[in-house]
Amino acid sequence: MVDVTIDRLGHHGDGIAAGPIYVPLTLPGEVISGELVGDRIAAPSVITPSPNRVKAPCSHFKSCGGCGLMHASDAFVAQWKTDVITNALSAHNLAAPLRPILTSAPRSRRRTTLAGTRTKKGALIGFHARKSDTIVPIRDCHVIEPALLATLPALEQITRLGASRSATISLALTLTETGIDLHVTGAKSLDGPLRAALPQVQSSFCRLTWDDEPVFVDTPPRIALGTAQITPPPGAFLQATRDGEAALQAAVADATDGAKHIADLFCGLGTFALPLAQTTPVHAVEADPDLLDALTTAANHTRSLKPITVEARDLFRRPLLPDDLAKFDALVIDPPRAGAEAQTHEIAKARVPRIAAVSCNPATFARDAAILINAGYTLDWLQPVDQFRWSPHVELAASFTLHHIHG
Secondary structure: EEEEEEEOOOOOOEEOOOOOOOEEOOOOOOOEEEEOOEEOOOEEEEEOOOOOOOOOOOOOOOEEEEOOOEEEEEHHHHHHHHHHHHHHHHHOOOOEOOOEEEEEEOOOEEEEEEEEOOOOOOEEEEEEEEEOOOEEEEEOOOEEOOOHHOHHHHHHHHHHHHHOOOEEEEEEEEEOOEEEEEEOOOOOOHHHHHHHHHHHHHOOEEEEEEEEEEEEEEOOEEEEOEEEOOOOOOOOOOOOOOHHHHEEEEHHHHHHHOOOOOEOOOOOOOOEEEEEEOOOOOEEEOOOOHHHHHHHHHHHHOOOOEEEEEEEEOOOOOOOOHHHHHOOOEEOOOOOOOOOOHHHHHHHHHOOEEEEEOOOOOOHHHHHHHHHHHHHEEEEEEEEEEOOOOOOOEEEEEEEEEEEHHH
């Protein structure tokens, strides 16, 4: 057994002591005791607690791997996530005015992926334990929408029917305006008897998709994006909470205000393209043609939108070049966690006057931001958004303008 003092939290939310020694579920300033295995104390006992420590509201907290920061006060988490962003910027000698972080409410996550496995007595549904393949069964959750939790009996039935004893299946749930969309992967093949049995759970879901095969569609799932209603492909990415999505949309609208022609890069379902098209023509670029098909269908069935054009293009392999970008006076860019280094270099050359950047990774955002700033852009402001309450994950939106139009 060793005693250590926690110096800081790492990017995954674990406490870090001198060594470094990694200790989960701890906070800076705490003195803890535990068995050191390698560079980790997996089961710490807190000797001197931080004043920022609170009692976790969830009974599953210590075993479930979903929430790594539920033992910390809301004020501490908000400041820590803000510091993650400022530290990422500082690593590139950057700074920006930060707006107050916007944090989603408890029990507001509208999408989640649960794990399911068959047991001798039936089925087990839950989240994985920390750094483990073990499934922790849940009966309550302070993160996800209660309507998603209410599907547990149906998910157990599906798992009993469709999971083999040797595999864990993935159950991706999305709460939409018309019901709950379920996408099952990793299960048995959809043979005749299984297909015939699955409609037993039809009252719980508006759509069930098994890998890439539709099982039933009671009512097509629909998501509201601005004035449009879009039916997402099974398993499509969607912002985690409605409030988080609205915060990002508002920031993007602010950063592109007054533009006459906008390009939305890595547009996905049209989270930003569809609301922006209420006032401004938008060119939406995305690698996944299924997402673009859904976006186009939604746009075609929505009155009073400005024109939306779409382009299927892998922006990692074939970034838009300055000649492609010359027609736009504003850009929205929302890349995956890897960022968009190659595309950002082309944007810097093109000198598009306004850029609204959205990111789920402060480190790659800061790297790409440095490219723009070195090309003459100003980072006007940055909006932190916390859709993943009690997790170490943080998102942001930011506004860039060229010096000659700044202000």
